[in-house]
Amino acid sequence: MLHFMRKMIDLDEFDRRLIELVRQDNQQPARELAQKVGLSVSAVLRRLRRLREEKVIVADVAIVSPALTGSALTMHVLLRMGQSGPRRMDAFHREIRLHPEVTGAWEVTGEEDFLLRVQVGSMEEYDRFTRRALGEENGVQGFRTLITIRTAVDESASRRPLRLGR
16 A cells, blocks of 8 residues: 555555556557556556546656756755745745756755755856855855766656555
8 A cells, every 4th residue: 555645545456557657658558558457448547547636646747858958967956044944944945946947856854954956058057046046045054066977867767667565
């Protein structure tokens, strides 16, 4: 069973296999999915609809090549807030969403308060982003930048099997 939002959702082996398949490629036709999991097309469509309605599948997305869209540089930014109370943190959550360069943001534990994934086309663009988004006026006390050299694993584009609890 998968625990989600205080609700237990019972996933059988067909559900697990469907999730794995659509995670790899959500554009597969239902008839192909049906053949791969051993169900009828209508059963596959019913299950996928249920998985979406119950928010097991929360989005169907396209993974876009950053190199082909002018955002070839990926930075991971660890930042520390000057004040970390609930209001300040909530305000930063709202603020950081306004910057298209930010392709991922997580509130984290430890010495830093947030981890950001930032994608830009150049160091000059990154510099403009930091001046605009990571200043004291936004509550940021300091930040460290890690520049991605090469991607070893990116689960969003992965063909690796997903481990669902059991």
